[in-house]
Amino acid sequence: MSDLPRKAVTRTAKLATLPLGFAGRATWGLGKRIGGKSAEIVTRELQQRTADQLFKVLGELKGGAMKFGQALSVFESALPEEIAGPYRAALTKLQEAAPPMPTRTVHAVLVERLGEEWRELFVEFDDKPSAAASIGQVHRAVWHDGRAVAVKVQYPGAGEALLSDLTQLSRFARLLGPLIPGMDIKPLITELRDRVSEELDYALEAEAQRAHAAEFADDPDVVVPEVVHQGEQVLVTEWMEGVPLAEVISGGTREQRDRAGQLLARFLFSGPARTGLLHADPHPGNFRLLPAAAGAGGSGAGIEVGAEGEEGGAGAFRLGVLDFGTVDRLPGGLPDIIGEALRTALAGDAQAVYDRLCEEGFVKGSIDLDPDAVLEYLLPIIEPTAVEEFTFTRSWMREQATRIADPRSPAHQLGKQLNLPPSYLLIHRVTLSTIGVLCQLNATVGLREELESWLPGFLAKPAPDDGAGIEAEV
Incomplete structure (x- = not known):
């Protein structure tokens, strides 16, 4: 395979094959129908071909196109099942793999960023990448001190490619819309474009990863690899x-x-409460399930997917977290209004919820909404926080997406009048993406427990002690 295409005209031409391909496959489908195949079979074949082409084009381009594909993949839970099935496999591929960068290109980057004697830094270096993502690929190696390390090498021209791809994809937003019915694709692309410059800066990524690794160093539940070395286009971690x-x-x-x-x-x-940072790229490719004894550099032995009865039970598993290239900086943790609005909504206090949303800019001053209607809009969405445990399912996710997306629905009409302040864009996307992954997992989760422990404002503040109790005892 050739190097990452960098010329805008080349990349635009590749991206243009997506809408052209949609049209061509529609014509092919019509021909199959005329030839006697049933509509159901033709539709399934058509969707599979579309998914295959989507992966091929986005995977080859990497850059912003690849990032867009990863962003779409966490929303597949919202798709109707008859559409989701054919796309699921292709989009999942985008989370874990992409066509690799040629070895000569990898070596050229390492020479440029680590010096002519870069091999002396490693005892071993595997030229075959272990993973390829949107702006770089990862190679397994052994550092000169004997530690097993992951070497992330940024694609040459990745910055230019990211911005060019996302600009071009925004022009195709109307054609890409059917991939996620009911979702406005253009704002998603715009928001991704606003964030990519941070992801290209490995110094910022190393800083965020070091902060998480230090905070979670002795954590029984979460593992974050240590940063070993950081350069302009090369990042080495455990x-x-x-x-x-x-x-x-x-x-x-x-x-x-x-x-x-x-x-x-x-x-x-x-994470935000403990580090002041929100990991903002929660697609499945960035997480690992580890046994209790494993950590950075540890073994994955002890977990066999699909095997029942692992020793130590569920508590033996830990979550490994990778890729801190995109984070939201929240020095005070998540904003209090999120917890306060959730608490008052669950209490049924429509006016209090509405007042807080107005104060924070979720309802513009020029708009007057019925507080009870706003509460009715919110309650189905926050259902997982109202119970001790909630099972996240694709059907629940699709139900919420349909309710909000259907133009005939009161929820759709009200949702159009709400506003999302810019400072909440990333928090909103991360929350939705995480819920999407929980639905993919079909996981039963005690979400309320986590909110009570970590979300500011979710628990009511205790009334101030005015001393009356002490006086009564005296």
């Missing part, structure tokens, strides 16, 4: 074995799915 979350989704036991879901929710809400 290697982490484990079962990719995508494999747990496709073949994990009930115990594995529930434990992975619980830890994913715990990491989502505890």
Whole structure:
């Protein structure tokens, strides 16, 4: 395979094959119908061909196109099952793999960033990548001190490619819309474009990963690899074995799915409270399931996906977290209004919920809404927080997506009048994406427990002690 295409005209031409391919396959489908095949069979074949082409084009381009594919993959739970089936396999591939960068290109980057004698830094270096993602690929190696390490090498021209791809994809947003019915694709692409510059900066990524690794160093539930070395286009971290979350989704036991879901929710809400940072790329490729004794550099032995009765039970599993290239900086943790709005909504206090949403800009000053209607809109969405345990399913996710997306629905009409302040864009996307992964896992999760422990404002503040109790005792 050739190097990552960098010229805008080349990449635009490849992206243009997506809408052209849609049209061509529609014509092919009509021909099959005329030839006597049933509509159901033709539709299934058509969707499979579309999924195959989507993976091929986005995977070859990497860059922003690949990032877009990863973003879409966490929303597949919202698709109607007859559409989701053919796309699921192709989109899942985007989470774990992509066509690799040529070895000569990898070596050229290492020479440029680590020096002519770069091989002396390693005892071993595997030229075959272990993973390929949107802006770089990862090679397994052994550092000169004997540690197993992951070497992330950024694709040459990745920055230019990211911005170019996302600009071009925004022009095709209307044609790509049917991939996720009811979702407005263009704002998703715009938001991705606004964030890619941070992901290209390995110094920022190393800083965020070091902060998480230090905070979670002795954590019984979460493992974050240490940063070993950081350069402009090269990032070396400790290697982490484990079962990719995508494999747990496709073949994990009930115990594995529930434990992975619980830890994913715990990491989502505890991370900002403990580090002031929100891991903002929660697609399954960035998580591993580890046995209790494993850590960075440890073995993944002890977890067999689909195997029942692992020694130590569900509590033996830990969640490994990778890729801190995209984070939201929240020095005070998640905003109090999220917890406060959830608490007052669950209490049925429509006016209090509405007032807080107005204060924070979720309802613009020029718009007047019925507080009871707003509460009615919110309650089905926050159902998982109202109970001790909730089972996240694709059917529940599709039900919510349909309710909000249907133009005939009161929820759709009200939702159009709500506003999402820019400072909440990333929090909103991460939350939705995490819920999408929980639905893919079909996990039963005690979400309320995590909110009570980590979400500011979710628990009512105790009334101030005015001393009356002491005086009464005296």
